[in-house]
Amino acid sequence: MMYTKKEEQEILIPLLKKFHQWHQPEKTIIIGIQGGQGTGKTTLVNVLQEVLSKAGYTVTSFSIDDFYTSWKERELLAKKYSKNPFYQISRGLPGTHQVKLLKKVLEKLRQGKQIEIPLFDKSLHQGAGDSIGFRKITQKQDFVLFEGWCLGLPVISFEELQRICKKEKINLKKLDPSLKHAKIVLQFVNEYQPLWKYIDHFIMLQPNSSSLHLQWRLQQEKELKQKKGSGMSKREVEKFVEPFLPFTYACYEKVNPDVKILIDKKHRMYGLKDGGI
Numbered sequence: 001m002m003y004t005k006k007e008e009q010e011i012l013i014p015l016l017k018k019f020h021q022w023h024q025p026e027k028t029i030i031i032g033i034q035g036g037q038g039t040g041k042t043t044l045v046n047v048l049q050e051v052l053s054k055a056g057y058t059v060t061s062f063s064i065d066d067f068y069t070s071w072k073e074r075e076l077l078a079k080k081y082s083k084n085p086f087y088q089i090s091r092g093l094p095g096t097h098q099v100k101l102l103k104k105v106l107e108k109l110r111q112g113k114q115i116e117i118p119l120f121d122k123s124l125h126q127g128a129g130d131s132i133g134f135r136k137i138t139q140k141q142d143f144v145l146f147e148g149w150c151l152g153l154p155v156i157s158f159e160e161l162q163r164i165c166k167k168e169k170i171n172l173k174k175l176d177p178s179l180k181h182a183k184i185v186l187q188f189v190n191e192y193q194p195l196w197k198y199i200d201h202f203i204m205l206q207p208n209s210s211s212l213h214l215q216w217r218l219q220q221e222k223e224l225k226q227k228k229g230s231g232m233s234k235r236e237v238e239k240f241v242e243p244f245l246p247f248t249y250a251c252y253e254k255v256n257p258d259v260k261i262l263i264d265k266k267h268r269m270y271g272l273k274d275g276g277i
Helices: 005-024 041-054 073-082 099-110 159-165 181-196 211-227 232-255
Strands: 029-035 059-063 113-123 131-139 142-146 201-207 257-263 269-274
Touching: 005 029, 005 041, 005 201, 005 257, 005 269, 029 041, 029 099, 041 059, 041 142, 041 181, 059 257, 099 113, 099 181, 159 181, 159 232, 181 232, 211 232
Parallel strands: 029 142, 029 201, 059 142, 201 257
Antiparallel strands: 113 131, 257 269
């Protein structure tokens, strides 16, 4: 997806000015880019990496998705929590990432050391995905663009999660009728907290309605069906998108970004705010 002239002028140019301000010649600056499914994180990362590289900065990028645990480990997790709907989808929720490895990578990047970042192929094992090796980063980077839907997700109580869901019209009881399975996800969130300390600045991509994540994913699937002749049904898409929403909106409410970019239903960036206000 290409950006419009308006998006370039009102969003991208002011955002790139921030990067110039954030740059410190002797330091690797790690930028966290958070946003739910379909918000355009990967597109933004690709554009930023290209423009910053042309401006003479050394830049690398990766996703928290690159650090998924192995297919076998996620299969074992699904069996362990066999009645938990949050772990019956193939990947994504806290508990499905190699947190210790990710921490080590962030630490070495901060120190300007050579590191290896895992490569993850989402098409393996009927779409469940698996690791397929590593790629090396051999020199100090000026900027690291680290993207993911759950970046910055803090430790919160179940009561707080319920309040956020009610406010955003997310039906937590439909997802978790017993209202006990989401508590397991919140326990895993504890393990991620040391990661967020490595992020120097946060950029958040936020849609103006909680229904848009599902709407965008359904549109993607429709386009995939037209191209490939097969894809997920509406219910299958819902099952894949809905478990993320409570925790995505916990991020939107609880993470205080340096820059918040607002996204409209047409997938366009229409507002840029400083300091998460």
